[in-house]
Structures are given as structure tokens and as C-alpha cells.
Amino acid sequence: MSCWTVCYIHEEVTAADYIAIQADETSDVSVQCQLALVLRYIDRYNVIQERFFEFIPIENANAENIAQALLERMSALIPPKDKTKLIAQAYDGASVMRGATGGVQRKVMDVYENAHYVHCYAHQLNLVMQQATSKIPKVSTFFLELGGFCAFFSRSPKRTSVLDDVVGSRLPRACATRWNFHSRSVNTVYEHRDDLLKCFKTIQDSGNFDAVTVREAGGFVRMLEDGTFCFFLQLFHKIMPHVDMLFQQLQKRNIDPIFIKAAICNFADSIRNIRSSIFTVQEEIPAAKRQRTLGPAEQHRIAIEVCDTIWAQTKERFAFTGHLVSSTLLQGELFSQHAKTFPSAALNATVEAYPMLNKARLKTELSLVYENPEFEKCSGAVPLYQFFMENNLQCTFSETVNLLKILITTPMTSAESERCFSTLKRIKTFLRSTMSQERLNALAMLSMEKKIVKDMPNFNNKVIDRFATQKERRAKFLYK
Template structure:
């Protein structure tokens, strides 16, 4: 026993020497070792051989149960990934069609002896019941959401995309999609969930969004939300009482973005709806596909003579109009011959003959052929722009270039239309005529092009917070190097107060003067250049601005894709499913790639499943 514990220390002058001497004693070293090992060794494990055996047996059983559960999880993932029903009509052992899920489980059992033995002998936990399926779906959804939230936590900025619709069971659903840059510097648009709504008014939608955002962005992170994208409905875009205004009142940096793909549809609708002759042209054009779709006999003649089906038209998706225009233009002679065959063959009923005769007269009409040629020139540019606007990795800088090329192409078509003898300001004659003269046709053609140009300029004009895109538009760098864009910089800093104006100006000046940066065509390319060359520490403010631009969504195309998945899931998986199960199945279907990329996904699901509640089957190791 150390004398310090009996009489204490009263010679403080030599305390340090005594401590060093004490540290070398065997008693001190023994006590130090015992303290370090305190609680580390389990006496029962050291002494009781029977306990060791029981632990080993328990862990072997856990291994087996986890293996079986992992296979069942694989089956659930497969069904969710391909939108297949989990439950069969008759799941009895004697059923010839127990459903896809049980069919997959049985197939795996024929290839896996452990799973086969489990299914034959299991009494406590078989793993194929509806309850277990739903619990596994809950766990999968939680694992995916936690992974997405972790990525959002590490992202510099976040944008949300939302849209609402009714599913096939007439329930109002709001889809929420998150856009951010992940830790690997890739732009991600992640489906987060479907939110059930009592109605689609602004207060209901805004309240639902606020509740989710409170979970996604806890206190202190509200500044991360820099953009919110919806469609053009008044409920969403209202400047005073709309959803975007209510969200912006709480998240001050969340600027509103109108979906650019929707804007393109609005432009084309405006160009065609207010001009009666053009509206009539597209109405007549839609009749081609409708005529053949009503009869197999008519379609057989179409296949025989034209060897090409006619696509229908749509008032909301202008690529359908484009396909109809191009098909009729490219196969005009054969389609005309097809209608003439139907009219003159004597094998069709009077109604069909009468309608076919009307289409023959239509296709021989000079005005119809003129507008068909005009829109055959315009539609490819609309198609190209529409397809570009549907991409995920687009940004405001890239959009600027697309719109510039689109308007330039439409202007070229407009300039190619002969002006004739009458001036552009001359009004069309009010006298009723059977057809249009050449001058009237040309006047209408120029009006169509002027409408597209004016609406493109208005609807695609960037709002205040998107003027920042011009600061990083590669084709303007040379111009900016001569005259620095002070006004755009001022507007950018006003929209995003988080940026340091003085440092950003210095960095941009260096960017404008360097030829290597000018080859970058968009914000995504430019950001990647900075990251690849480890310049993010030098150009901190420029990289921050680029991340803002890249994170800002240009379209709600991802939300539209989620709705198509919603409709498929609701069709295949019955309308009576719970909302949690719907979200889980939607996550498995939409985010298949994400699920494959999550390390040890099955293990994470099993851990959550095992700790969800007390279970009779063993899934946790000792």
C-alpha cells in the first residue's frame, strides 16, 4: 500500500521526484493496467464455456436469419423497381398464380438451400407475410430518406421542385423533388415523397411544403434553400398569396423559378390559339390520326399504302404536334393516295367515304399545304429546345444560350418569308373569301413567327435573381473583360447576400481575362473545371455562385416523371394502399440507381428492421 493513501503528502517541494519514483513501482503499474482493462473483459465469457457456446449458436442463427431476410429484401426491391404487384390474387400454397413476389421467393429458394430450408421449416418468422413486407418497405424508405438527408446536409445549397396532380383514384397528391450537388460534385434531383393533400389551394400546398422543409432543413439552415420551382398555375406562382410567396416569406433566398418546359408549351399555345386560321389548321391536323384510329379496316389501308402510323396531337405536349406535322409533311403524297383509295374503292361505308373525301380536299388545299410547310420548318427547332429543357443537368447559363439560338432560328424563318407588295402593318381584308391569297398567307406566317419571338422574349426573360447567369456566360467573357458588368454584379449580390461583392468582382476579372475559361459552355462545365483543377479555394465566391446556378432548377420535368411513376404504381398496386407504402414503392421505382449506390443497403434495412420492435426471430448479434 502506498504511504500516500495513509499519511498523505506534506513535502510538496519534492513531490515531482516522488511521483516519478512511484510511477516505476510494480503496484502502480498493476493498478494502471487493471484500470485500463476495467469493463473490457466479460467474466462470464472467460469462465463459462457453456455461455460461449450459446453465444456462438445465437450468432449462427442470426447469420441465417439475416441471410434469409436479405433475399426477401432483394425480392421486394425487384418488384418495386419494376412496378410489380407484391401481393398475388391467391397466395395459398396450392395456388397456380401466387403473385410475382412469392414467385421470386420460390425461385430464389430453388437456388439457395438455406432459404429453401427456412421456408419449409420456419414456424416463428417466415418473412413472406403482408405485415413483414410493409415493415420492410417502411425500413427501405427510411434508409433512402436518411441517405438523401445526409447528402442535403453536406450540400451547400438546395432547391425544391413541386407539382400537384390527382392520381387515378382521384386523390390529390403533391410530389416533392430535391435538387442539390452531392459530395461527389454531381447534380442530383432526388424524389423525396408524395404528399397527400385535402385540396389544391395555396394555403394547403404551402403548409404541406413547410412541414417537410422543417424536417429537411432544421433550424439554422434556412439559408440553404435558394430556389423553388413549380408550374405556372396561379396557385403556385401568385405574387402575393401564391405558394411561392408563402415559402419565400420564411425562406428569403428561395427564388421562384417557372418551369421552362411549361413556358415553351405556353409560347406555342399562344402562337396558335389566338390566330383562327392556325387554330383551324391544327384542329384539322389532329383529325388525321383520329380518322384512322376508329377502324381497323382504315388502319390496314394506311399500313398498306403509307406503311407509317400517324401520331395524335396534344394540347399540352407540343412534341406530339411536331410529330404529326412532320409525319404528314414527309408522307403527304402517300397519305393523299391512301384517302383517295378509301374514297374510290367502294369497300367502305358512306360515312368513311365522306370523311375520306373531306381529307382529300383538305390535302389538296393550298392554304393547308402552306401552313404544313411553315410548321415543318418551325417544329424541329421547338423539338430541339423542348428536348434540351427536359435534361437534368441544365442551368441558367445554358438556358440563355439555348433561347438565343432558338429565337435566332425563328427569326431566320421569319426573314425568309417574302414580304409581297403589302406592308407588314397592313390589316387582312375583312371580306369573306373561300381561301387565302399569297399575301394573306405570308402575313399570317410572319404573325406566327412574331408571336413566337415576342412571347419567347417575354416568358424566357430572366428575372432579377437569374441575371447572375450572365456573369458566367462563356461567350460573354471577352466582352466582360473589356467592360465589367457592374449592373449584373450588383443585382447578383442583391439576390444572394451570402456572396462577397469585392472578392467576387476580383475573381470574375481574372476569369474574364483567362482564355481557358472561355471554352466552358455552361455553369456545370465551368464548375467542374474549377473542381478538377483544385481552384475552389482560390475562387471561393465564383464557385459559390456557380453552385447556386447549378442548383437552381430550370424545369419541373423531374416532378412530371415522378407523376408518371405514381400513376403506374397506383395502377399495378391497387388504390387502397397506405400513403407510406405508396412512398416506399415510389422510392424503389424512381430511385433505383440511388438504392444500388447506397453501400450495404440490405444491411442497413435489416438493422432498422431488427430494432424497429421486439421480435421473436433473432436478427441482432451478441
């Protein structure tokens, strides 16, 4: 039954002007490596779509096997004459995927020269935060101690019962690769600090717990009363909401380089504002709690270093260079500047990255776009593209629309391919560990692309007819 859904997606891909792929690999319950393949394109209704296409079994997750699997699927989807349709590939930052000489992205680009690689920006945000915290021992220690709160309660239902009675809120588990989980931990401990102190003192004084639990509870009491811990808790309580906000924006499907560039600029501005207000953060902590371990001057120095590292890493990792320079051409905030001085360097880099664009025509169209204040109001590639389509300007500004399609189709994250993993775990469980690959893909397709199934005319009737005609059955499903 899923074959009809696959055919539907195949028809949409054939009709689309440009497509991009997202891929990520994981292991299922039977320890079989599965590569999740997601296609991104603009459909016939001018809506950006990210469609799950297939779980591909791989014997060994090396660059050669992954690239071969992807190229086989692409050759079936894209005819040789339409190789320029594949304009982007988004993976995580693993060396197997991003290797410039022997990685998957290089092997795919050898066949599809316009398939530019995008390092998932959500992964890069995690790397920014890891770099900012791991380089400073005191900050690294703070997050290790923060993770101990959840571990303390998760090991015992008896401890958790006290937490529920006194605090009334569970502590989220930290995750080394997802900094939004750290954000939840920071916010929970900060908001319930007094309740947690009361909870640990209750465990100490109740006489119902063993010596190890009482000793660990005493350590957490001293931690929550420590001036350095409280300072970092206060500092990251101000930083982490901005990290969490950017992370949530990077998870959206209808994003484009222009939107993400604006979001990253806002994030960098927020970090700079926090840096300038660090003295205020320090003064908010009572003097009695700033007496241990680090003095105010040392706390201030470390806080400045944290903010500077985050800002520098953000600027370095989120630099829009190479093929992403094309986003500068249609960034609304720069239209007035471009009207005075045309961005010839960005135009040359864009045409070099995407040879299918007509340089002379694109320059003429962009000059008209920069002079029209109506276009400047559109913040992002998606709103600008919708404005062109709603006003039937796609023929007048054909090359600009093509560039917008490229920008919108280019994925900024591989989040959708990672979302497929949760479906994989729900479908292929311990009790279904011998499920065939064909059945797995069919069930995954019906689960993740159920909207297609609902919109497909007479889908239920087709399923019943096919089931009834497969073989002779005792029950009569068909009547002549």
C-alpha cells in the same frame, strides 16, 4: 426499406451548400391529390442531382395547403440556422403556384427569403407556341384539322388497318399542353402526305366503309390538296423541329441558366432565319396548290406574323431578369466585354438576390476570371464549375464557385416532378387503389432512386435481416 434511401438523400441534402425544390400536383387512380416533391442539389462528388423525395397527399390543391405541406417538409430537412440554403423553387405557371401575393411561391419566400421562384421554362415554351397559334384564326384552324387525322383513325381498327397497309406509320396524337406532340404530327403528315392521300382514296373507293367514314375521308383528301393547308404544313415543318429541339434541351437535368440562355438565343435566331426565308417556302409549293382560300400575299403575311409572334413571345417570356441576371456574370461569350466594362449593375442585382455572397470578394474574383482566356472557353456554368473543381481552384475563387453552385442548383424546369407522375400511375393502379401512402412512397422511392439502392452497401442483406426479424415465421430465416 425505403427509409434507408430517404436517410441517404437527407445526408446528401445536409452536406450540400444549396438546394432547390420542384413540385407539381396530380390525382392518382383513387382521385387523391398527390404533390410530387423533388430536391435538386450538388452532391459530394460535384454532380447535380434531382432526387424524388415524397408524394404528399393533399385534401385540396390550393395555395395554403400546398405551401403548408412544402414548408413542413423543408423544416424537417433544413435547420432554422440554414434557411439560406434553399435558393430556388420551380413550379408550373398555374396561379395557385406562381401568385405574387397569395401563391405558393410567395408563402415559401415569406419563410425562406432566398427561395426565388422559377416559372418552368418547358411550360413557358408551350405558352409561347399557344400564343403564336391561337391569336391567328387560320393557324388555329390548321392545328385543329391536323389533330383530326389521328382522331379519324383512332376511332376504328378497320381504318387503322388501311393506314398500316398503305402508309406503314401511325399518326401521333396531338396534345394541347405538349407542343413536341404537335411536332410529331406535323412531321408525320408532311413526310407521308402522298401516302395519306392514297390511304384516304382507298377508303373512298373500296366500298367497305360506311357513308360517314367515306364522307370524312373525302374531307381529308380535300384538306391535303388545299393550298393553304399545304403552306402551313410546309411552314411548321420548318418551325417545329426547332421547338422540339429546345423542348428536349429543357428536359435535361444537368442544365443551368447560362446553357438555357444560349439555347433560347439559338432558337430565336432560327425563327428569324425562317422568317427571312418565307418567300422560299412559298415558292416550294406548286402553283396549282396555291389557288385556294388564301393568296400568296395573305399566306406570306400570316407566316410573317407567326414568326414575329414566336420571336416576341420568346423574348418576353424568357427574359433573364431578377435573380437570373446573375447568369450574365458568368456567360463566357461576354467575358471579353466584361473585361473592358465590369457589369456592376448585374453584380449588384446578384448580391441583392443572394445576400450570402461577399460582393467585394466576388468582384475581385470575377475581374480575374474575365481576364483569363482559359475560363472563357467554358460554355456554361456546369463546365466552368467542373474546371474550377478539377484544377483545385475552389479556395482561390471561393465566391465565384458559390455563385456557380447557386446557378447550377437553380432548376430551370419542373420536368423531374412531372416524370414522377408516370411512376405513380404504374404503382397505384385500379387493383391497388387502397394502397397506403407509406407503401406508395416506399415503392416510388425504390423505383425512381434505384441507383442509390444498388450503390448502397449490403442493402439486400439488410432487407433480409429486417424481414426475418419482424415477427415469428414458420420458415427459418435466421440461424444462430
